[in-house]
Amino acid sequence: MTAIGSTQQGPGAQAGTGAAGEVARGAGPLWRRMARTPAFVAGAVITATVVLAALLAPVLATHDPAAQNLLGGLQAPSGEHWLGTDQLGRDIYSRLLYAARTDLRIAGLAVIIPFIVGVLVGTTSGYVGGAYDWVVSRVVDTVVAFPFYVIVVAVVFAVGAGEQGISVALALVGWVTYARVLRATTAVHASSGWVAAARGGGLSHARILVRHILPNTLTQAIVLLMNDIVFVIVAVVTLSYLGLGVQPPTADWGTMISDGQAFVATKWWLSVIPGAAVVWTGIGLSLLGDGIGDVWRVE
């Protein structure tokens, strides 16, 4: 993220032709801006806890997350099982950590492709305009017209439940958000005087797009990306809750919530703990997304 950030131009750079020349400028002030942005700091810290939990799951876990103990199910939290056990006697604390891995991994993978596709399509469409832009816009409008979960659930049914199905479904739907935003901002820049000047100066379309326009529009896409990860994690959890997502015995928060549902009245922690993990992750990523936006908007 810092790498991307440092190539970024503030809006102030727009007026000039040479955004690229200023790449090196930012590290110091950027870090200071970050540190001064509470949302960014809080978001980064919260997100870091989740990412660390996921990365260090094998070290932090006290039990094999898939190991069953059929006669030791539904135990309350204790010294042996810090957060108790689920119906099949599996250690909830260990499953919670491994579930973070599962959900973050799927969410990460499921946003990358739509991000790349959306940025490519949106940027070219906004820059080129014309018939190509018209076609892209109609496709985007069509996808947007469907309620998100309707189309995702339909795709998962067609492709098959599981990680692959989730990735395909989210990729098919997710790119439109990026494409819309990038198209709009690119179009604004493309019609501005400095682009005309750059063309007049002999720069190629490709160079203008990649070196000058993209650095100015990417910020928004990245802020969007952070929010999208939150959204995708919730989608993964939701699909798993519906039995369409992560398949057993892989631990994930959605199936943990779903499995605990029958016991909500008697063993509330079974669903509440993984639910809280989803909320915590969501807050962290949302704050981080807002924080990134704030940092880059400062100038």
Place this chain on the structure above:
Amino acid sequence: MTLSTPRTPSTTIRRAGVAVLTAGVFVLAGCTASSSPLPGGSAAPTTTAPTPGGTLTFARTQSPTSLDLHTQITANNAFAIDKIFEPLLSFDAQGEIEPWLASEYSSSEDGLVWTFTLRPGVQFSTGDAVTPEDVVYSLNRHLEVGGPLPLHAPITSIEASGTDTVVITLSEAYTPFAAELAGFSNGILPAGLGGVDEETFFKDPVGTGPFVVDSWTEGGDISFTKNEHYWQDGKPYLDAVVYSLVQDDNQLVAQLQSGQVDVIDTVASANVATLESNASLTVSTTPSWVVEEVFFNTLDEHFADRDVRRAVSYALDREGIVAATSFGTAEVAGSVLPPSIPGYDASIDSLSYDVDAAKAAIAASAYPEGFTTTLLVASGNSLRAQEAQIIQAQLAEIGITVEIESIDLAAFRERFRAFDFSFMINSATSDVADPNGIVTFQADPAGGTNGYWTHYDNPEVTALIAQGRTLPDGADRTAVYSQIQAMIAADAPFIPLSYPSNIKAAQATVQGLTVLPNGSVRLQDTWLTR
């Protein structure tokens, strides 16, 4: 093919029988003499007289797709059909055969000639009297259609005699005949379908049952209104019944708790404690004819191998499965017959949990290194989801990698009926209190369901099943069924996991809900307090 009775298995719950309590006043739990722990609180049996009127909303996770009693077997249809059509004989909450549309019946000394006397005053919902010709027509249609629950009795003739008598002649003795006739698929319909074509008739069927179809969306809700011509005086008490389709068993509980529905057809064992703690609800737990089982497609490349199936049987810790999933509502299973069916033998070798034996069996099979396979389960059923994960973990111990494929119940049924599965978790329900029923549809290749879609075919077992049908009740017949149970367990075309209870829950205002051992309910006895 003279098999006998059968019933069907359905996926889950099956038929609906409704039994009536003849005396009327039972309360939900009151139904059986069995262990019925009922509920909590409020619904204790009341002594007040039933109040007529009201609409009962009955939530189920499945919906009827056809009301043709001769072509259906699964619970989604059977327990709607049995509200509309009634057989000559029926069975009560304990599974005892009782006269129904026939008020009396008898068989000749040699068991070949059976005489049924129709109950006076029984009418169809159109108001037309039921005649012996209607009975002859109905049973003949069933013989012609065959279907998944065929009349297996070796019938040579069905004749009307006089104004109220039907005489059925068999070519040889057939012990389970009365039990077979008491199944829902032997309900009585008007001769010639009352003059309309089949499609029209089964959209809005005419029967003698307590309810008639009011409106029906195929694959969705179905609503019934009371049959004004019902033969039991004053019944049904309810004006209407709505079978409401609900997505899964968590939704069932949620809708019951929020008061949207009056009765839920099934309660996941994990939810029982929660519901029992709610004073405005009652929970009924009664013995059932249901067996929860793992079924193998014996045409599958891996499961065609008997040693592989035996290995799986040894590898599954059924005690553990029952302990973790039933919360005290089910018993560990060994035999294909549940303990509530006469002839059940607890002493057979059921290849129970023994990891060493499992490893030896898999080593002796064609796949000593193990293999990867797919376990098919219906989604929306939390019990099955948990069982599947246990099976997955336990089979991993003997080198079998299991992927769980969880699909919607309707799709699940399509799949196993097309033999498009490797192995699955499902349940079978006897329709009658006779051992012939369940062994016929599960183990007789001519039983109507290809061994409950396992394609199991062991000629020795088939011969014994045929023998069991003709032997009179007694020690010899019991010995035959013990042998059948032992041989099936040894071949392991299916592995009985548990004998669950029928668990239903209702608002405390619902009275007289009699639960039959096949999982159906007799709604003509049900009423609502205000």
